[in-house]
Amino acid sequence: MPVTFSGNEILQLIHELVSIPSPSGFTDRIMDHIAGKLDSLGIAYQRSRKRGVIATLPGKDSSQQRMLSAHVDTLGAMVKEIKSSGRLRLALIGGSQWAHVEGEYCQVFTASGTTYTGTILMHQTAVHVYRDGGKLERNQDNMEVRLDAKVSSAEDVKLLGIQVGDFVAFDPRPEILPNGFIKSRHLDDKAGSGILLYLLQEIKENGLQLPYTTHFYFSNYEEIGHGGSAGVPPEVVEYLAVDMGALGDGQCGDEYSVSICAMDSSGPYDFRLRQHLVELAEEKQIAYKVDIFPYYASDASAALRAGHDLVHGLIGPGIDASHAFERTHVDAVINTAKLAYYYLFSPMR
Numbered sequence: 604m605p606v607t608f609s610g611n612e613i614l615q616l617i618h619e620l621v622s623i624p625s626p627s628g629f630t631d632r633i634m635d636h637i638a639g640k641l642d643s644l645g646i647a648y649q650r651s652r653k654r655g656v657i658a659t660l661p662g663k664d665s666s667q668q669r670m671l672s673a674h675v676d677t678l679g680a681m682v683k684e685i686k687s688s689g690r691l692r693l694a695l696i697g698g699s700q701w702a703h704v705e706g707e708y709c710q711v712f713t714a715s716g717t718t719y720t721g722t723i724l725m726h727q728t729a730v731h732v733y734r735d736g737g738k739l740e741r742n743q744d745n746m747e748v749r750l751d752a753k754v755s756s757a758e759d760v761k762l763l764g765i766q767v768g769d770f771v772a773f774d775p776r777p778e779i780l781p782n783g784f785i786k787s788r789h790l791d792d793k794a795g796s797g798i799l800l801y802l803l804q805e806i807k808e809n810g811l812q813l814p815y816t817t818h819f820y821f822s823n824y825e826e827i828g829h830g831g832s833a834g835v836p837p838e839v840v841e842y843l844a845v846d847m848g849a850l851g852d853g854q855c856g857d858e859y860s861v862s863i864c865a866m867d868s869s870g871p872y873d874f875r876l877r878q879h880l881v882e883l884a885e886e887k888q889i890a891y892k893v894d895i896f897p898y899y900a901s902d903a904s905a906a907l908r909a910g911h912d913l914v915h916g917l918i919g920p921g922i923d924a925s926h927a928f929e930r931t932h933v934d935a936v937i938n939t940a941k942l943a944y945y946y947l948f949s950p951m952r
Contacts, residue, residue: 672830801940
């Protein structure tokens with residue numbers, strides 16, 4: 604097949620996506636960006652009522668259809684309280700831990716469209732003042748945002764237009780290194796989204812037709828559990844989530860392989876589809892690892908919980924330090940793109 608897998612091009616797409624703030628519930632900007640990409644390629648798409656973007660490529664067979672998904676929403680926060688000191692108390696969105704965001708730069712988005720910057724800190728940060736600050740728990744009560752504005756009271760902050768309920772995004776700090784690593788917040792799952800955009804581009808520009816009509820679902824509520832649960836056409840037989848492979852003690856995956864999920868917290872993924880993915884990886888000499896993610900769920904598992912009658916699978920690049928300052932390698936990205944590509948052109952199982 605004529606497609607070449609340009610790791611540098613995929614990494615640039617991922618870098619572009621992670622640079623657009625999109626905490627769950629605040630994703631219109633990145634959805635418009637993806638829609639613009641699809642428009643430039645001449646690919647038809649629709650927006651779900653939840654404002655997800657679903658691109659469709661007609662295939663030779665429309666009686667049985669496939670769906671691939673990746674989510675563009677990320678972890679983030681919301682203003683919970685404007686403190687009398689002019690600092691902000693936060694409520695986390697998704698599965699972040701306070702220790703992962705201590706010292707991080709952030710952006711606060713007001714309802715009127717103004718953006719302010721700040722830093723997430725322990726209230727008791729100053730070591731010359733708080734002797735026991737290092738021992739205190741990192742939690743909602745102790746963590747706060749120091750705004751980059753001249754404010755010293757709640758009234759000062761409100762005059763800026765900042766209100767309870769405003770969204771807060773963490774600075775991703777993306778960097779592509781010469782040796783092929785990419786490190787950034789929110790590679791979960793903007794790595795998967797970049798891979799899907801790249802595949803759509805390559806299929807369209809090379810004039811390829813898929814064997815089955817296939818939908819590419821860019822979902823926007825995965826981090827809070829219901830992203831891919833709706834908007835699935837009834838003709839969809841197979842649903843493959845392209846998300847991240849979680850790494851750590853007891854895991855098989857690494858930052859250079861595509862992870863194929865056997866089971867997560869929702870239970871086993873479809874065995875036949877999983878074996879099909881393994882056989883494709885072996886046939887095409889794609890580096891892969893089969894793994895279990897005990898504290899994980901995906902858009903595909905959300906679709907099953909919503910009652911859709913289909914089989915589901917999950918693949919993704921191995922990503923280190925999930926939900927914190929993440930990292931993967933171009934090899935894992937390319938291996939994931941290759942497996943997804945060959946899957947798209949393979950027969951149904």
